[in-house]
Amino acid sequence: MEKDTGTLKIEWAGQFMPVLSRIREQFVKEQPLHGVTIGMALHVEAKTANLVMTLAAGGAEVYITGCNPLSTQDDVAQALNRVPHVHCFAERGCSVEEYYAAIDKVLDAKPSVTIDDGMDLIHYIHTKRRELLSTVIGGCEETTTGIHRLHAMAAEGKLEFPVVAVNDTPMKHHFDNVHGTGESVLSAVMITTNVLIAGKYLVVAGYGFCGRGLARKAHGLGAKVIVTEVDPRKALEAHMDGFLVMSMAEAARLGDIFVTVSGNAHVINSTHFSQLKDGAILANAGHFNVEIDIDWLEAHASGKESRDGIDTYLLDGKRIHILAEGRLVNLATPKGMGHPAEVMDLSFALQALCARYITEHGKELSGGVYEVPEAIDVQVADQKLASLGITIDTLSDEQKTYLSNWDAGT
């Protein structure tokens, strides 16, 4: 029988995820998640499916929905629903009401472990489904903004179970945020617009992990990269990395393509729209759909024309093109594939091992945000290097002694 497209996509991605595959083999043997119900809100596509299947192979009953109304690949969601012990409620293009209804369905399963990308599940549990607080052992969070939200909750004493900050560990943000975002955002912009990057002014708003990766890769394609920032240290770093640094008010007049990766609201707003060149292309790769003030454009543009993944607003006789409705361009544009599989191999290996960690240790921890245990981070790095056939040096006893000594000077 011919395989369906969703299964083919899952198998394709799985080939490039050797660390997660190895964890899956271990999970099959050891069944560390036996009897555990896991609730997830992640981008439902092929690499995520490999994570879901790893958790199910480890003995879990997995309930999953999307973490963005536009990022689900429906054929993958359908394929997941044919996997034993997996229940998927995600659908591409759902309304906001349908999005939260699907979150409710995941929570109806009374998960003891949550895996979030953006903290929507945890927010919903703490605000609308508080009866579940007694059954959740703990959770894992995938992304920077989710972790900002968790810290804000914890600071107000409102986070009632432990959550592992997967994003904050080196094996996540040095690879996923930097290389994953850099490559997948540019490929999504190119496949959606078919425009040339070389020679264009490409404005990157926010020079954190994602912004740095994006700026470097855009430079590699020949773009003249402009960085905007609010943190003077990051701005200086961008300057010394060789990029033009200026305010968004200045960049608005110059830029051909804009990508926001700040995790902040209205980074491109009404004060900038009127300054843009005719035909400027705007995309967000940060969080939700708030980085570009699209509500203002909706209210003030004199016209709007839509084509696949592009909304063109008319403002004062000029065209402003917004990609993917201002949602994560690398996942939400119709042909967006998300991060490359080799990168999600690392992020999702961490997620699988952290789900196991929280299952085994969550009850010992109180409400709050926790770092990924270093042993897990190092294990993922070791396994990735092994899969690449790369060997590195090890510390000799003499070197270990030297490094732990405070007495040896010049």
Ligand SMILES: NC(=O)c1ccc[n+]([C@@H]2O[C@H](COP(=O)([O-])OP(=O)(O)OC[C@H]3O[C@@H](n4cnc5c(N)ncnc54)[C@H](O)[C@@H]3O)[C@@H](O)[C@H]2O)c1
């Ligand atoms: N598209 C993806 O697949 C993807 C991948 C990883 C992370 N993310 C998201 O991307 C965002 C950035 O993540 P990160 O890890 O790079 O975070 P980060 O904290 O390392 O960087 C964000 C940067 O934006 C800057 N900033 C904040 N407000 C700004 C403003 N008004 N103008 C210009 N700069 C501003 C901050 O000073 C900071 O340097 C987050 O929302 C994260 O959740 C998206």
Ligand SMILES: N[C@@H](CCSC[C@H]1O[C@@H](n2cnc3c(=O)[nH]cnc32)[C@H](O)[C@@H]1O)C(=O)O
């Ligand atoms: N739910 C929010 C969160 C931002 S997603 C950012 C996260 O997406 C993750 N991500 C990027 N590409 C993929 C992918 O292809 N599959 C699954 N997750 C991905 C990545 O790990 C990153 O931290 C929103 O949609 O606006």
